[in-house]
Amino acid sequence: MxxxxxxxxxxxxxxxxxPMTKSALDHYVAMARSVYGNPSSLHTHGYMAEDYLTESRRLLKQALGLDMLRGKLLFTGSGSESNYIALTSLRKRMKGSEVITSWQEHDSVALLLDEWEAEGLTVHRLKLKEGRFDHETFTHLLDRDIGLVTFQHVNSDTGWTLPLHNILCQLKYKKVLFHVDGVQALGKIPVSVDGIDAYSFSAHKVGGPKGVGGLYMERLLPPPYYPGHHQYGIRPGTIDVPGICAFVKAFTDRHExxxxxxxxxxxxxxxxxxxxxxxxxxxxxxxxxxxxxxxxxxxxxxxxxxxxxxxxxxxxxxxxxxxxxxxxxxxxxxxxxxxxxxxxxxxxxxxxxxxxxxxxxxxxxxxxxxxxxxxxxxxxxxx
Amino acid sequence: MxxxxxxxxxxxxxxxxxPMTKSALDHYVAMARSVYGNPSSLHTHGYMAEDYLTESRRLLKQALGLDMLRGKLLFTGSGSESNYIALTSLRKRMKGSEVITSWQEHDSVALLLDEWEAEGLTVHRLKLKEGRFDHETFTHLLDRDIGLVTFQHVNSDTGWTLPLHNILCQLKYKKVLFHVDGVQALGKIPVSVDGIDAYSFSAHKVGGPKGVGGLYMERLLPPPYYPGHHQYGIRPGTIDVPGICAFVKAFTDRHExxxxxxxxxxxxxxxxxxxxxxxxxxxxxxxxxxxxxxxxxxxxxxxxxxxxxxxxxxxxxxxxxxxxxxxxxxxxxxxxxxxxxxxxxxxxxxxxxxxxxxxxxxxxxxxxxxxxxxxxxxxxxxx
CATH class of the missing domain: 3.90.1150.10 (Aspartate Aminotransferase, domain 1)
Structure with a gap:
């Protein structure tokens, strides 16, 4: 510079x-030049793109400390879209009728839950208690008919970090779905997604390209848009293999x-x-x-x-x-x-x-x- | 080579x-290096990204022969997402209760309409008549309570092209919304979007990056996801300015x-x-x-x-x-x-x-x- x-x-x-890191941008250029096929195409260029996509998923799982057979990785257009897909899909699977979230969520979660509330769903918004997660109120709320819990892992305004492990332990034997917005966490703090139903992340927060987001799913989610063909039928649209590979490059570098x-x-x-x-x-x-x-x-x-x-x-x-x-x-x-x-x-x-x-x-x-x-x-x- | x-x-x-054209890829690299700000940020880097976004919209409108004040351009994650946003949003504005489409639409339209049909909406699917658009049946159907017409401009399997102008003339004085899936048309045949309520397109079909789609809207559409802050409140997610600029570069080159x-x-x-x-x-x-x-x-x-x-x-x-x-x-x-x-x-x-x-x-x-x-x-x- x-x-x-x-x-x-x-x-x-x-x-x-x-900004995109130098190595992520170089990788993007190399991929855009040589691995440009549509991964849905049944020919050499398609298979090559599909192979690189599979390899990206493998590298990402490895960096997340996941067993290769554990969970599925979906690539989206942004962290906000990942949150939208996760919540819309999990809502279809909810057993209980109420939702717990926090008062200080990112708008992509907060505004969607506002819509749900307007439709009649009960949404509980936890506030912090002396700067800490309010375990007492949370535990108390879990006795209600809760179907879904959604929390931001790292607060985007202050860096405040959720005691994720404690919450996971509490939810382990309950039939409550758990979504975590990890957009500000991935690559910044140690992240373990094991046992979380859906964990959202974004590429451009760690030096990958804009326009690429991701979602870890413990089990496949029902399609939020319509049952399509791409990406387990969950998200339509030609998969941006160069962008995804550049993201995985940026993230694995950052992880190391x-x-x-x-x-x-x-x-x-x-x-x-x-x-x-x-x-x-x-x-x-x-x-x-x-x-x-x-x-x-x-x-x-x-x-x-x-x-x-x-x-x-x-x-x-x-x-x-x-x-x-x-x-x-x-x-x-x-x-x-x-x-x-x-x-x-x-x-x-x-x-x-x-x-x-x-x-x-x-x-x-x-x-x-x-x-x-x-x-x-x-x-x-x-x- | x-x-x-x-x-x-x-x-x-x-x-x-x-594949991304050389000039689009070079432009992407230049933009990713220097115009990396989040266009929503209220500082130099944010303003710069916002300026490039505005300029991209201007260049795109110019290439489409549109008056600068005519319509709005929304950028999405794919042509399929553009179709999804257009149809989901237009559905909220439909006056009539039935839909006309063709038998040979792309899956991103066909599968969504299948869902609508399952929900009870009447969907009419026109077949071709001796290889031509069936004007007679179409005119006949328009006497029904039609709220929305959606057609692919260029068929993705055969290149068959819709007589768009004739259809526009027929719809002009009817209160029927009109969506056109132009993913295979933009940059390939002359395209005029004037008078169409929503026209979808995709960047990677003309040498732009994957992961970028677009939607021309004659009037702003209601938000399909939730009322957010980005892009007229219609689509959430940090805007991929380098990707959009690279797409506009590829498209304007192609247009020329x-x-x-x-x-x-x-x-x-x-x-x-x-x-x-x-x-x-x-x-x-x-x-x-x-x-x-x-x-x-x-x-x-x-x-x-x-x-x-x-x-x-x-x-x-x-x-x-x-x-x-x-x-x-x-x-x-x-x-x-x-x-x-x-x-x-x-x-x-x-x-x-x-x-x-x-x-x-x-x-x-x-x-x-x-x-x-x-x-x-x-x-x-x-x-």
């Missing part, structure tokens, strides 16, 4: 989308390097915390993705910070990009018990492959500069 | 999927070169016809896409031809790849009045950017060789 680019764009919005990334990301956090903690409140949790670090500002909205930092050459976020055009309090902050005025002040910093100590230090300094300016303005006002 | 590759793989299945391609493709047809017409029956129509040319074989199934030709290094198809794993008579041949035994004998040859006169001549010779072998075997048998 040239110096000009480095100083012009210091990208800290990897949770919104991670997870410890290194974690170490780096924790160092970036330490820098941000040390330099700026007197000015802003960082959100930390017992279990948290190292890739996301957010602070709350009481004097300015997240969108103010995003715009001001962008003006200084730093791209951050005010929470999930899917809600970026929407106003309204941040649900995660509400769940954490922040007062309404503060719930607009979330600023999300997220790290990726190209994040450096230098850029992070510069970002910390920019935050301090802006915080001082805000403080000065507040002082002037209050005089 | 090296000589080894040329003789090893002579690809004639461009209708199943067209359409006359040249048409001239070449018609020359390839002439070669095939001249050399093989004594052995196989080619399907020709008054209006037909130059990119697809099919023959019917009464002695052998399409899958036999596909396999034998593949063995000789030629990739052809036995009809739409989406049905490749399914047995059963070909619906287009049924519609043309072929007897059931012949309805398994469709062989589809389709041309693309890299098709050459030499390869086409070699394919014609291979067809003759196989036809002679079949004829010899038949003779031996009948003795």
């Amino acid at each position: 040239r110096k000009g680019e480095l100083t012009m764009n210091r990208y800290f919005d990897y949770a919104a989308t991670h 390097q997870r410890t290194r990334h974690e170490r780096n990301f924790l160092a970036f956090r330490a820098i941000l915390k040390e330099k700026t903690s007197s000015y802003v409140d960082w959100l930390e949790f017992d279990q948290q993705s190292p890739a996301i670090f957010s602070f709350v500002s009481k004097q300015r909205d997240g969108q103010w910070w995003m715009t001001e930092l962008d003006g200084l050459g730093f791209q951050v976020s005010a929470g999930s990009a899917c809600r970026a055009g929407q106003n309204g309090p941040n649900r995660m902050l509400e769940s954490l018990g922040y007062e309404t005025s503060a719930c607009h002040g979330l600023v999300r910093i997220s790290f990726g492959e190209d994040t450096t100590v230098e850029d992070t230090t510069a970002l910390a300094e920019a935050i301090v500069t802006l915080a001082r300016r805000v403080g000065f303005y507040e002082q002037t006002l209050s005089r | 090296r000589k080894g590759e040329l003789t090893m793989n002579r690809y004639f299945d461009y209708a199943a999927t067209h 070169q359409r006359t040249r391609h048409e001239r070449n493709f018609l020359a390839f047809r002439a070669i095939l016809k001249e050399k093989t017409s004594s052995y196989v029956d080619w399907l020709e129509f008054d209006q037909q896409s130059p990119a697809i040319f099919s023959f019917v074989s009464k002695q052998r199934d399409g899958q036999w031809w596909m396999t034998e030709l593949d063995g000789l290094g030629f990739q052809v198809s036995a009809g739409s790849a989406c049905r490749a794993g399914q047995n059963g008579p070909n619906r287009m041949l049924e519609s043309l009045g072929y007897e059931t035994s012949a309805c398994h004998g469709l062989v589809r040859i389709s041309f693309g950017e890299d098709t050459t006169v030499e390869d086409t001549t070699a394919l014609a010779e291979a067809i003759v060789t196989l036809a002679r072998r079949v004829g010899f075997y038949e003779q031996t048998l009948s003795r």
Whole structure:
């Protein structure tokens, strides 16, 4: 990267989308050139594409620590589509009539459940309890006629991480279906999907191409659209083999390097915390993705910070990009018990492959500069 | 291309999927490297991605001869998804209670309509009349309580082309919604979408990437999944800007070169016809896409031809790849009045950017060789 680019764009919005890694992009090009067949075609080019698809599924399962015969992998067009397929399909299989979710889900889950609720289904939305998963209320709710539980594995706004293992143990002997939105978890924290009915993920969050998502299914799900021919009859559309292979390349690379990334990301956090903690409140949790670090500002909205930092050459976020055009309090902050005025002040910093100590230090300094300016303005006002 | 590759793989299945063109792939790489932002993000990288998306829509409209203010373009994950979104959404807007379609639709339309029918909706399926669109029956049906008409613009098995303009004129003053599946038409024949409620297309059929589809909407459609934030609230999921830009590059190139391609493709047809017409029956129509040319074989199934030709290094198809794993008579041949035994004998040859006169001549010779072998075997048998 040239110096000009480095100083012009210091990208800290990897949770919104991670640029394709060099190796994933190279792999995409190689695949698009040589393995372009339609995997449904019954000829050499079709078989070759089908073979690469099978190999992608094998590599992905291997990275997920799964036995080759365990579960099925479906490829979709996005993490949001994976959530849609999982929930729509699982709904057809639900034994109970009520749903448990959290208050701070990604919109692709929250908005769909809002629709279900409007249709008469009962949806329970758990809030956090002192920053932790509310086991007590959850256990209590499980005594009701629950058919489906859906939780985000890693919260997209704050990196807060679900105690997945505990929940799995609780659900093990109940006839409750379990969906996990793992879009911000895969490649960022250790992920074990074994025993989960459906686990959604997305390629572009780990350096794969946009337009590719995935869904692990413990057992095959009923078709959400119509019974078709592609991908176990679950999802129609010519399968994007080059895109899928590039995703698997990005993910397996990331998987191998997870410890290194974690170490780096924790160092970036330490820098941000040390330099700026007197000015802003960082959100930390017992279990948290190292890739996301957010602070709350009481004097300015997240969108103010995003715009001001962008003006200084730093791209951050005010929470999930899917809600970026929407106003309204941040649900995660509400769940954490922040007062309404503060719930607009979330600023999300997220790290990726190209994040450096230098850029992070510069970002910390920019935050301090802006915080001082805000403080000065507040002082002037209050005089 | 090296000589080894040329003789090893002579690809004639461009209708199943067209390899990405060099310029589309180069464009994809450039975009993935520099315009990787999430277009929903409110910062420099987000705005840049949003700008490229807007520009893609503008270029696409321009190539479609549309006024910039006319209609909306939605990007999806595949042509099949575009068909799904169009039909599911239009169904919510239908005034009448019945649907008209054809007997030979692509599965992404046919299978969905089968579901609707199972739910109690009346679906009329027009057959061809002496190889032509059955205007008489269609006009007659329009007197019923029709809410929606959906037709494939170019038939994926034979290249047969719908008299779109006549149908549009007939529907103009009726309150009937009109969807056209243009997956095999866009870039292959002149396309005007003006006045059509929804027109579906796909990127990988014209040398764009797999995993990108599109839908022209005359007026915005109601959301088929749930009311979200992306793309007019119609389709959730981070928008694949590099993929979309690469598709628009492939399509606009193709659009500019359409006359040249048409001239070449018609020359390839002439070669095939001249050399093989004594052995196989080619399907020709008054209006037909130059990119697809099919023959019917009464002695052998399409899958036999596909396999034998593949063995000789030629990739052809036995009809739409989406049905490749399914047995059963070909619906287009049924519609043309072929007897059931012949309805398994469709062989589809389709041309693309890299098709050459030499390869086409070699394919014609291979067809003759196989036809002679079949004829010899038949003779031996009948003795």
